[in-house]
Amino acid sequence: MTTPGTSAGTTAPRRPDESMTLLREVTERPLDPGYAEMARRRAEAGAPSGRSVRSVVTLLLVAVLLGAVTVVAVRDLRAPQPTVAEGRTVLMEQIQDRSAEVESLSARATALGVEVDGLQSGGLLPSALQEVNELDRLVSGAVPVEGPGMRVSLTDGSGGGLVEPGDAPAESRVRDADVQFVVNELWAAGAEAIAVNDERLTSLSAIRNAGDAILVDLQPLNGPTYTIEAIGDPEDMQVEFARSAGLGFLQLLSAEYDIKYEVTTSEGMYLPGAGSPTLRWARVPQGGATAGATPGATAGTTQDRSEEDNG
Numbered sequence: 452m453t454t455p456g457t458s459a460g461t462t463a464p465r466r467p468d469e470s471m472t473l474l475r476e477v478t479e480r481p482l483d484p485g486y487a488e489m490a491r492r493r494a495e496a497g498a499p500s501g502r503s504v505r506s507v508v509t510l511l512l513v514a515v516l517l518g519a520v521t522v523v524a525v526r527d528l529r530a531p532q533p534t535v536a537e538g539r540t541v542l543m544e545q546i547q548d549r550s551a552e553v554e555s556l557s558a559r560a561t562a563l564g565v566e567v568d569g570l571q572s573g574g575l576l577p578s579a580l581q582e583v584n585e586l587d588r589l590v591s592g593a594v595p596v597e598g599p600g601m602r603v604s605l606t607d608g609s610g611g612g613l614v615e616p617g618d619a620p621a622e623s624r625v626r627d628a629d630v631q632f633v634v635n636e637l638w639a640a641g642a643e644a645i646a647v648n649d650e651r652l653t654s655l656s657a658i659r660n661a662g663d664a665i666l667v668d669l670q671p672l673n674g675p676t677y678t679i680e681a682i683g684d685p686e687d688m689q690v691e692f693a694r695s696a697g698l699g700f701l702q703l704l705s706a707e708y709d710i711k712y713e714v715t716t717s718e719g720m721y722l723p724g725a726g727s728p729t730l731r732w733a734r735v736p737q738g739g740a741t742a743g744a745t746p747g748a749t750a751g752t753t754q755d756r757s758e759e760d761n762g
Contacts, residue, residue, distance in 0.1 A: 589644075592653040592725040596644045600682035600720045601689060603633050603701075607675035608709030623708050625677055627660040629700075633679055634658065636697030640688045642681035644722050648672045651725040668725075685716035 588594045608623030634645055634652065645652045650667040657668060664671045681688065692698060692714070704710040 592644065592651045594724045595722060596682055596724075597719065597721045598682045599685050599718045600642070600680060600716070601637065601640075601685055601692070602681075602713075602715050602717055602720070603637070603679045604713040604715075605629060605633070605677045605679075605701075605704070606711040608711065621663070623710065624663065625665070625674065625710060627658050627665050629704060629710070630665060630677055630679065631658050632700055633697060636692060636695050636700075637679065637681040637688070639695060640681075640683075640691035640697070642683045642688060644682045646680050646722040648678055649723055651723055653725050656725075680720055680722060682720055682722060685718070689714070689716060 589596060605625045607625055630647060634647065637645055647658070647667050650670055650672065652667070657666075659666045661671070665674070665677065666672070698714075701712040701714070705712060
């Protein structure tokens with residue numbers, strides 16, 4: 452028997468969402484069948500559906516206990532350890548002791564320096580020792596000197612004139628090796644004293660680079676022009692410098708890196724002193740003059756060695 456309006460051979464129309472079985476299961480039956488079965492059994496057995504007061508209290512107690520344990524652990528971790536505190540105390544005591552020792556030695560060095568200056572200026576030292584001392588101070592660069600000499604100036608290049616000097620590439624700037632080479636050639640040419648941008652050079656001076664800056668005994672030099680002044684016989688130094696590799700090196704810097712140079716002579720130069728050297732080792736002269744000796748007394752053999760602070 453068929454219903455009106457349909458034929459016996461026709462079938463029921465298909466649902467539009469027939470291919471979306473998973474989505475229909477989620478929307479029509481959101482609760483898992485296993486959970487639904489357990490809820491039905493609990494309802495048939497008469498068990499309460501919600502949480503009991505006892506379970507809530509137990510949960511709160513567990514949460515409080517966990518919080519307390521966490522707080523105690525954090526406090527223990529943040530508390531300073533006894534060994535760390537003890538080590539810090541020992542270091543502070545050592546720093547204080549060393550600082551006091553340095554202050555005491557500095558005061559003693561100052562007092563001895565005053566005593567030495569008094570001996571030198573009071574004429575209590577033999578004339579031979581005075582001459583040796585003055586010569587040593589001149590050679591070591593401790594005191595200023597003046598006289599005729601030769602001046603060499605190096606100026607940073609501008610990259611062939613295409614950019615400003617400050618924006619020039621690194622190879623167009625004067626480097627520490629360039630200054631070192633010129634200084635060595637001036638020493639070889641007969642220089643008696645040399646200064647770079649008014650920084651006096653000694654036997655222990657170091658010329659280095661720190662980034663783009665040139666340092667002389669850890670003192671930065673102001674560019675872009677670096678002036679190397681050497682006191683000595685101007686004519687002899689100029690001739691020897693021209694014969695050496697110094698002049699050719701300057702021409703190479705100018706041609707390859709656009710570094711400008713200038714070589715001049717002067718009849719009156721003034722080079723500042725590098726400061727008094729620090730005495731590291733000395734021996735008392737055998738049979739020499741003491742503080743109470745009269746000038747002109749015969750001095751014995753003396754051996755001393757002094758070094759200057761390098762920066």
